[in-house]
Amino acid sequence: MTVRAAPRRLSIGGVDLAAPVVQAALSGYSDRAMRVLARRHGAAYSLGEVLLDQFVATVGSNRRNLARLAVADEEHPVGGQLMGSNPDDFPPAARRLVTEGYDVIDINFGCPVKKVLGRCRGGYLLSQPAIALEIVARVRDAVPPQIPVTLKMRRGLDDSSESLANFWTIFDGAFARGAAAVTVHGRTVQQKYVGPSNWEFLATVKQHAGERVVIGSGDLFSAAACVAMLDRTGVDGVSVARGAIGNPWIFRQALALLAGEPLPPPPSIHEQRDVLREHWALSMELHGEQVAGRSMRKFAIKYARVHPEPLAVRDAFIGVKVNADWQAVLDRHYATDGPGRDPAADVDEVTSCGEA
Numbered sequence: 241m242t243v244r245a246a247p248r249r250l251s252i253g254g255v256d257l258a259a260p261v262v263q264a265a266l267s268g269y270s271d272r273a274m275r276v277l278a279r280r281h282g283a284a285y286s287l288g289e290v291l292l293d294q295f296v297a298t299v300g301s302n303r304r305n306l307a308r309l310a311v312a313d314e315e316h317p318v319g320g321q322l323m324g325s326n327p328d329d330f331p332p333a334a335r336r337l338v339t340e341g342y343d344v345i346d347i348n349f350g351c352p353v354k355k356v357l358g359r360c361r362g363g364y365l366l367s368q369p370a371i372a373l374e375i376v377a378r379v380r381d382a383v384p385p386q387i388p389v390t391l392k393m394r395r396g397l398d399d400s401s402e403s404l405a406n407f408w409t410i411f412d413g414a415f416a417r418g419a420a421a422v423t424v425h426g427r428t429v430q431q432k433y434v435g436p437s438n439w440e441f442l443a444t445v446k447q448h449a450g451e452r453v454v455i456g457s458g459d460l461f462s463a464a465a466c467v468a469m470l471d472r473t474g475v476d477g478v479s480v481a482r483g484a485i486g487n488p489w490i491f492r493q494a495l496a497l498l499a500g501e502p503l504p505p506p507p508s509i510h511e512q513r514d515v516l517r518e519h520w521a522l523s524m525e526l527h528g529e530q531v532a533g534r535s536m537r538k539f540a541i542k543y544a545r546v547h548p549e550p551l552a553v554r555d556a557f558i559g560v561k562v563n564a565d566w567q568a569v570l571d572r573h574y575a576t577d578g579p580g581r582d583p584a585a586d587v588d589e590v591t592s593c594g595e596a
Contacts, residue, residue, distance in 0.1 A: 248470070248498055250284065250477040252453060253388025253420030255317045255343055257284040257477075261466055261494045264423075264457065264481035265290050265321040265346065265392070272310045273522035274539070277515070278484060279315050282491035286318055290348050292361075293324035293333035307526050311341040319344035319390070323351060325360040327374045331382035338383050345383055347375060347391040349410065350425055352432045363429030366397045369409040373417060380418040388420035392457075395441050398430040411445070421453035423479050442473040455479050462584040463493030463503060470498075486542025487583055488515065506580035512546055513574035520566050533561040540569075545583035547573065 250260040263270065263278040265287035275286040291308060299305045311318055320342035322333050334345045349372055351362025365372040380389045391414055396403035411422060424445050426437030437458025446454045456475035460466050461483040469478050484490055489507050496504050507515070519539065523532040540557035547553045556569045 250453070250455075252285070252344060252390060254386055255285075255388055255420075257317070259284040259495055259498065260470060260477035261491055261498075262286060262455070262477055262479050263484050263491070264479040265319075265348070266481050266485065267351075269485055269539070271307065271523075271526060271535075272312050272315070273519060273526050274485075275315050275318060276312050276522055277488045277519050278491060280518075281488040282495045283480075283484075283488075285344075286315065287344075287346055288318065288320050288342070290321045290323045290351065291333075291337075293322050293326075293329040296320075296322065296333035296336050297329065299336075303528065304531060307531075309337070309340045310526060316341075317343035319346045321346040321348050321392070322379070323348040323356070323361050324375075325365070325371075327371065327378050330375050330379050334379045334382045334389075338387055342387075344388045344390060344420075345379055346423075347379060347389070350392045350394045350423075350429070352394070352427075352429045357429070363394055363397060366393065366403065366406055366410065366429060369406050369413065372410050373413040376414045376419055377417045389418060390421045390423065391419055392423045392425070394425045394427055394429050395438060395445075396428050398428050403428070408448075411449075415449075415452050421455055421476075422449075423455040423457055424475075426456070426458035439469060439473050442469070442475055446474045446476075453477075457481065462582070463490055463497050465584075466490070466494040467497045483584075486539055486545060489546075506546055506582050508577055508580055509547065509574050510577040512543065512580055513570050516540070516543055516566075516570060516574070520563070524563065529562055533563075533565070536560065536566070540566075542583075546580045548578060548581055549573070550581070 250257040263286035320337035356362040455477040544554035
């Protein structure tokens with residue numbers, strides 16, 4: 241008789257999630273199309289790409305801008321992530337995201353990209369606890385009580401004692417000001433994506449947090465890594481970012497392991513083809529053919545890693561511009577079924593505010 245593990249759940253404020261594996265915010269990637277696909281493959285929750293507070297508050301009516309705010313009925317619950325530097329700019333942006341249908345408002349204090357830091361946004365705010373906590377308080381006050389407010393942090397700006405002290409000030413202060421959960425990435429801002437994520441630090445954070453909700457992030461490129469982080473650190477959930485680009489199957493695989501089932505094999509070539517068609521259709525619906533053509537190339541390069549001939553498929557997708565190009569690549573490289581490959585061995589860097 242097969243004994244199934246008891247289901248693990250995750251609760252963010254009043255938002256109850258069926259599993260502790262979620263898709264992170266990914267700048268330039270986690271639009272509605274990617275999020276819907278992740279949800280269909282088992283992600284319990286997803287976050288939209290990080291948006292500047294001033295953009296959200298003043299966004300116009302053209303299709304391209306509105307697409308960045310778009311939410312689908314089937315993806316609830318869904319979170320919207322904001323980034324900025326001035327506490328005054330956050331409340332109107334947070335209210336706009338609620339109006340657009342987002343169920344959770346997340347604040348980015350973790351982005352390590354140089355131009356972001358230079359504008360006093362993202363990870364820079366880990367060096368400014370007073371401003372960071374004012375932002376949390378202002379957002380919490382701006383949105384209805386039933387809308388959870390969460391934040392994303394790294395373990396500090398750098399490895400200094402001052403940076404660590406600032407981390408704890410912001411972490412505890414955010415909860416004191418009404419934050420429902422904090423996602424912690426195990427690298428410093430200075431590290432960017434270099435070197436291993438410090439899971440031991442995540443364990444320390446969760447032990448310190450007690451019943452407060454902590455979501456872990458960093459080096460989650462396989463379903464096994466997702467389960468290992470939950471088991472080794474005790475965090476309440478895990479946030480998958482770069483590991484989900486071109487690999488929505490990671491969520492299905494993680495759910496199987498959490499249920500005590502064997503790890504599903506990598507998707508077959510025909511399974512990949514079906515998802516590639518699905519993702520393209522979702523992107524076309526959201527962006528239109530021309531923008532989808534540009535947007536989907538970066539996804540396709542990642543999807544190619546699962547194909548048994550990744551380099552040939554990658555090169556074919558680089559030239560895709562319109563629907564006919566996309567379908568031609570599928571007809572040529574995905575016509576004959578066969579086993580796929582595990583992309584976890586091909587980890588590379590995505591230069592964005594998403595976290596692994």
